[in-house]
Amino acid sequence: MRTRVKICGITRQQDADFAADSGADAIGLVFYPPSPRAISVAQAQNVTRGLAPFVSTVALFVNPSVADVSRCLDAVSVDIIQFHGDESPEFCSQFGKPYIKAIRMKPDTNLAQLSEAYGSAQALLLDAYQPGVPGGTGTTFDWSLIRQIEKPIILAGGLSADNVAEAIKQVRPFAVDVSGGVESEKGIKSHDKISAFMREVANA
Ligand SMILES: O=C(O)c1ccccc1NCC(=O)[C@H](O)[C@H](O)COP(=O)(O)O
Secondary structure, three states: OOOEEEEOOOOOHHHHHHHHHOOOOEEEEEOOOOOOOEOOHHHHHHHHOOOOOOOEEEEEEOOOOHHHHHHHHHHOOOOEEEEOOOOOHHHHHHHOOOEEEEEEEOOOOOHHHHHHHOOOOOEEEEEEOEOOEOOOOOOOOOHHHOOOOOOOEEEOOOOOOOOHHHHHHHHOOOEEEEOHHHEEEOOEEOHHHHHHHHHHHHHO
């Protein structure tokens, strides 16, 4: 099966369009103000304006309020919500949208238990754990911690054109997620790096 790709932390319309034209299945928009990749609802409307059909827009939050999420969903065409904090399954499932739950992997993370607890999630996104940094760390984690679960796995954390083929070979995820590995600077995507990443995924 083809490995899907989500390119996260998009802040500019030209990067969203380039990702879509390059074959990305989803783009991620970060609604977490402390992130260097954070965008406002108004910016998100611009970024997604004219996005090609069949490319999903993922809205990412870290421990948001219900009002924060609702305000975004009312204004932006969002297909999937990604919760990247300590949100409970009940919190995540209240918005009537498919959601992805991010799990920051530690040696004692029990994926089977989490997969059951977040039974309403469409997929689990497995990311690196770094104290005090909820995501977009640019670092990999020990992929041998991953156990196969019923749910689709989205592999994230420190991926780039240099390691994504090996990651796919080892983990066989449903999808891979990349942010820092396709940037020229934080929040600005490098089109050359996106092309190289997509090539490696296609050839993996
Ligand atoms: O990207 C961020 O700045 C960010 C901040 C806070 C929470 C999540 C964030 N990103 C979430 C993602 O889905 C990233 O793509 C994922 O963490 C992988 O990032 P990277 O290691 O840079 O590829």
